[in-house]
Amino acid sequence: MDINNLVKRIVAADKLSISRAISMIENNSPDSDNLLDGIHKYVGRALRIGVTGPPGVGKSTIVNELIAALRKRDKRVGVIAVDPSSIFCGGAILGDRIRMQKIGVDNGVFIRSMATRGCSGGLSRATVETADIIEASGKDYIIIETVGVGQSEVEIFRSVDAVVLVLSPESGDAIQAMKAGIMEIADVIVVNKADRPGLDAFVTNLKNTLELARPQSVPHLCGSSKAKIPVLTAQANAGIGIAELLDTLEKYLSGLKESGKLAQRRRDVLRERIKTHILTRLEEHLLSDKKITKLVDNEIGKAGATPGKIAQKALRVLINRKTRKVLIPSKKRGRGV
Amino acid sequence: MDINNLVKRIVAADKLSISRAISMIENNSPDSDNLLDGIHKYVGRALRIGVTGPPGVGKSTIVNELIAALRKRDKRVGVIAVDPSSIFCGGAILGDRIRMQKIGVDNGVFIRSMATRGCSGGLSRATVETADIIEASGKDYIIIETVGVGQSEVEIFRSVDAVVLVLSPESGDAIQAMKAGIMEIADVIVVNKADRPGLDAFVTNLKNTLELARPQSVPHLCGSSKAKIPVLTAQANAGIGIAELLDTLEKYLSGLKESGKLAQRRRDVLRERIKTHILTRLEEHLLSDKKITKLVDNEIGKAGATPGKIAQKALRVLINRKTRKVLIPSKKRGRGV
Numbered sequence: 001m002d003i004n005n006l007v008k009r010i011v012a013a014d015k016l017s018i019s020r021a022i023s024m025i026e027n028n029s030p031d032s033d034n035l036l037d038g039i040h041k042y043v044g045r046a047l048r049i050g051v052t053g054p055p056g057v058g059k060s061t062i063v064n065e066l067i068a069a070l071r072k073r074d075k076r077v078g079v080i081a082v083d084p085s086s087i088f089c090g091g092a093i094l095g096d097r098i099r100m101q102k103i104g105v106d107n108g109v110f111i112r113s114m115a116t117r118g119c120s121g122g123l124s125r126a127t128v129e130t131a132d133i134i135e136a137s138g139k140d141y142i143i144i145e146t147v148g149v150g151q152s153e154v155e156i157f158r159s160v161d162a163v164v165l166v167l168s169p170e171s172g173d174a175i176q177a178m179k180a181g182i183m184e185i186a187d188v189i190v191v192n193k194a195d196r197p198g199l200d201a202f203v204t205n206l207k208n209t210l211e212l213a214r215p216q217s218v219p220h221l222c223g224s225s226k227a228k229i230p231v232l233t234a235q236a237n238a239g240i241g242i243a244e245l246l247d248t249l250e251k252y253l254s255g256l257k258e259s260g261k262l263a264q265r266r267r268d269v270l271r272e273r274i275k276t277h278i279l280t281r282l283e284e285h286l287l288s289d290k291k292i293t294k295l296v297d298n299e300i301g302k303a304g305a306t307p308g309k310i311a312q313k314a315l316r317v318l319i320n321r322k323t324r325k326v327l328i329p330s331k332k333r334g335r336g337v
Numbered sequence: 338m339d340i341n342n343l344v345k346r347i348v349a350a351d352k353l354s355i356s357r358a359i360s361m362i363e364n365n366s367p368d369s370d371n372l373l374d375g376i377h378k379y380v381g382r383a384l385r386i387g388v389t390g391p392p393g394v395g396k397s398t399i400v401n402e403l404i405a406a407l408r409k410r411d412k413r414v415g416v417i418a419v420d421p422s423s424i425f426c427g428g429a430i431l432g433d434r435i436r437m438q439k440i441g442v443d444n445g446v447f448i449r450s451m452a453t454r455g456c457s458g459g460l461s462r463a464t465v466e467t468a469d470i471i472e473a474s475g476k477d478y479i480i481i482e483t484v485g486v487g488q489s490e491v492e493i494f495r496s497v498d499a500v501v502l503v504l505s506p507e508s509g510d511a512i513q514a515m516k517a518g519i520m521e522i523a524d525v526i527v528v529n530k531a532d533r534p535g536l537d538a539f540v541t542n543l544k545n546t547l548e549l550a551r552p553q554s555v556p557h558l559c560g561s562s563k564a565k566i567p568v569l570t571a572q573a574n575a576g577i578g579i580a581e582l583l584d585t586l587e588k589y590l591s592g593l594k595e596s597g598k599l600a601q602r603r604r605d606v607l608r609e610r611i612k613t614h615i616l617t618r619l620e621e622h623l624l625s626d627k628k629i630t631k632l633v634d635n636e637i638g639k640a641g642a643t644p645g646k647i648a649q650k651a652l653r654v655l656i657n658r659k660t661r662k663v664l665i666p667s668k669k670r671g672r673g674v
Binding site: 277281297309 | 644
């Protein structure tokens, strides 16, 4: 199928075509760039929400209920479930088939899961590009759900508009969440399983930790550094607290919009994507350029040929004269700027 | 202090100078490249061992006992404890101060811990460069210990000569370790806490899983794809099984050496380091080049200006004419090769 045709079918929300396009992104197909160029004008309106938290707090239940709540408000939803801890390659592994069955024939919902692919930095790129594909099929919200909490999540969430951190009274001391660094990237916190014992103490403890940990001067990833982070409670498996969560999110997002911060954030995300794009291209080229490969192989093992010096020689072959002047100083000046 | 002087002090195993040099690496100091060039000729002889496993299996105890066993054999040891799950910046956070106190004034041991730094891919680069610094101070073994199991660990362990996976009868079904993908990168498995109930069943189950999961045709990261992975037992807190672990490791490593596979592996690692070096340079340049920054900012928001198209324009500014021809096809051909 040609790319224009595929783009048309994606825009028409054809699930098979969306899946096919995502596989192209995952496999880094030669046509990916044309595909992304093709859908570009259908992307930019949807709100993107990240959902994270430690294992066992009920993230999937929260997400499932959010889908239902959004559908009730007549919003179309795309969901990407990401598992950065897995080193298995691409494809649907997180039980999204089961979840898709539950959703049934509702064309207003599309769910896809992704696992880490081979290359470093590949997962966040693939995730954001997959979000583009799904958004182009006419979704109003894209929810990106991750299974763990770590550096990969932080990277993935750099591209979203708001991050929801899910905790439960059983997920242990709030200090633990702090230690993992997740508090710093959250815009809204939901304490799920609110029926479990210890809720009040947990919430109090959490709020105290937040006061201590997020002084007004510390900027966080999304939104304003001065905003107090909302702490909600929920009992997702009974549908309790979901409407409030959605209201809070919509209020937060419309605040970002009105202040111009959403537009600013998205410009930053775009800049980062362009940079990644350039570097990916250069990396692919480095791996395939015979002249550079030969040069590196010849240099390795020579006396005094350090990785840094070999890299400089390769850069001479790669970049143009003007850039070279800036990038490779004639005198020894060490790395970078 | 000038770099030549610092190199001399590192080679003389001055702990303060080693720490200072590592901080330079962590902070990506402008002098890092000169420093790494300076120590280059003192690097390449030590054996590098990665130690990983789920939380609570006793990795630190194993590592501490390995240090003691190596010291008994008159080997000098460097240890790097890596925590990829933390997003806190650099520095000593994993209790290495306490461990250092225990080691006391033994100049044959140096311990340092590292946490994830801001940039993607930064941790494995910083880890391998830190290993270089420590090795230049005259160590025979470098042990790299990680706290978790995930994609970051896999990347960090790409640079080592052998990977030890630590499990315990309590660490749950072997399938769990499989799921995390860690079996694939292990060269030696140690079941620690061998005094706990369920040892025999655990080991049997583990061996069966290994047979199923690692058919002879699947290559793994380190060593031969045909080698059967050794499964040892240990009770590290009583010092039991450590000598056997060390013997197994030395046998494994001398096998790699004799077959020429160690040299081949290290060439591959060096190639990867050079590539990373080039890309890091280019990334730094992208962030600081005013012409490219301005171009990107002007393009963002223009109709039809997709990330891919903007990236191509920026590449034109960055690379030379010859490379440009290869990298940016005149006809639309999508990404890369």
